[in-house]
Amino acid sequence: MKHILPILTLTTLAAAASAQSAAAAGLSYNRAGVNYNTDAAAGDNGYSVSVESLVGSSNVWVGASADLNAAGEDEVSVGYLFKNVAAGIDATVAVSSNDTYGVILRRSLNEVVAGLEARFVWAQATGSNRQNAYLYELAYNVNSKYQVAVSIADQESAGNETSVSVRYNF
Numbered sequence: 444m445k446h447i448l449p450i451l452t453l454t455t456l457a458a459a460a461s462a463q464s465a466a467a468a469g470l471s472y473n474r475a476g477v478n479y480n481t482d483a484a485a486g487d488n489g490y491s492v493s494v495e496s497l498v499g500s501s502n503v504w505v506g507a508s509a510d511l512n513a514a515g516e517d518e519v520s521v522g523y524l525f526k527n528v529a530a531g532i533d534a535t536v537a538v539s540s541n542d543t544y545g546v547i548l549r550r551s552l553n554e555v556v557a558g559l560e561a562r563f564v565w566a567q568a569t570g571s572n573r574q575n576a577y578l579y580e581l582a583y584n585v586n587s588k589y590q591v592a593v594s595i596a597d598q599e600s601a602g603n604e605t606s607v608s609v610r611y612n613f
Contacts, residue, residue: 469526469551470533470549470551471590471612472495472497472504472524473496473612473613474494474496474611474612474613475492475493475494475610475611475613476493476494476592476609476610476611477490477491477492477608477609478492478493478606478607478608479606479608480510480605480606481604481605481606482602482603487512487604489510489511489512490511490512491508491510491511491512492508492511493506493507493508493509493608494506494507494508495507497524502523502525503523503524504520504522504523505520505521505522506519506520506521506522506537507519517540518539518540518543519539519540520538520539520540521537521538522536522537522538522547523536523537530550532548532549532550533548533549533550534546534547534548535547535549539566541568542568542570543567543568543569543576544566544567544569545564545566545567545576546564546565547562547563548562548563548564549561556583558583558584558585559582559583559584560581560582560583560584561580561581562579562580562582562592563577563580564577564580565577566578574598574599575599576597576598576599577596577597577598578594578595578596578597579594579595579597580593580594580595581593582608582610584612587612588611588612589609589610589611589612590608590609590610590612591608591609591610592606592607592608593605593606593607593608594608
């Protein structure tokens with residue numbers, strides 16, 4: 444009975460340390476990637492590169508992507524990251540250089556498989572070509588530096604595009 448207090452203290456400290464290290468190992472927003480995209484409807488298969496980062500220690504998020512095909516679509520985005528909005532989901536509200544705005548939702552799925560995460564993106568183009576686009580992604584963190592991902596983009600007028608990505612977290 445006299446050993447219960449030290450055991451409870453050690454258990455509490457170990458749980459707190461474990462929770463702190465798990466929180467510190469959250470989603471990475473500083474990463475660069477190479478993607479292979481397939482668009483069966485348009486026959487527009489090819490590579491693209493992307494990079495995203497948080498500005499300093501703020502929640503200001505910046506991203507850029509470049510399509511390496513001849514008729515590439517390059518884009519620069521800026522947004523604000525809201526961490527742990529609900530149920531462990533991070534939300535980013537962003538605007539892009541191609542007259543698009545949207546919301547990015549990301550969540551770690553460590554309770555399913557360690558290193559697994561999901562991302563959902565809703566974007567809407569403005570102007571006369573007003574349309575919605577959705578992106579569904581499942582990613583796996585091989586380790587703290589590398590991630591592989593598979594995504595499907597559903598664009599109202601352009602059909603579906605599937606991508607396989609390899610990313611480096613920096």
